[in-house]
Amino acid sequence: MSHASSAALASWSSGLCGCFSDVPNCCLTFFCPCITFGRIAEIVDNGNTSCGSACAVHAILGCYTGCGCLLSCLYRSKMRKQYMLKKSPCEDCLVHLFCGMCALCQEYRELHIRGYDKHSRGVTMAVPKPEGGMSR
Template identity: 45%
Template sequence: MYNGDAKPHPHGQWTTGLCDCCEDPGNCCLTCCCPCVAFGQSAEVIDKGNTSCACAGLVFYVLSYVGCVCLYSFTYRGKLRGLFNLPEEPCNDCCIHFWCTSCALCQEYRELKNRGIHPSLGWTGNEENMNRATTQVPPKVAPAMTR
């Protein structure tokens, strides 16, 4: 169960599965009741403040009535995967957002929280954590042989 602290995570792997929505009941309720808010909060952080929570949430809300919200929301899943070098699984991002929008939004929100980034705080509240989380450390290289 989610305890509010960043969990140790294997590099290049999701910290939770697509259908593990109940690991964070608060996130699950937010996403089920107000998916535009959950999406907006995540999008603002994923976009490093270039898109506001209100703007992303409003676009999500409008597109959900037109029936093509997945064409907008899946792009943020791709950006999140790029930030943390996550695999495109169990299938491509657009299909996940088309068939399982709520599960995808929950997983993305949890992923940020599990990595110590709290979407509800917005970009300014997470800027330092986000920069630290996405900074990649180069691998250690064995010393060269000497004579």
């Protein structure tokens, strides 16, 4: 990658170790990382992958092979390309291999900060709240 194209890449909105800035998501990811992964996959795939199916695939892969991080790594790469995010702090697969839960928390926080939210009926954009009241 050339220096000019790397300058166009954005930094993540929060750090890899910023898990406790979203305690509910941190706890959910700690106890059931497949659910956080499912939410991320549904948003990154623009609703073409359901949260439930992505969650199941991640859980099965993790339970039977111990390699759920490989699937998570692929989605981190896909998400980085969509939002032009830097590889940080290192290659995507290394981040998921050594800090998988922190990576899932960071990815979900990034999507949430960008206005995406997962609801029971698919992916929606959060509507920005107007500042102040209406005036004439």
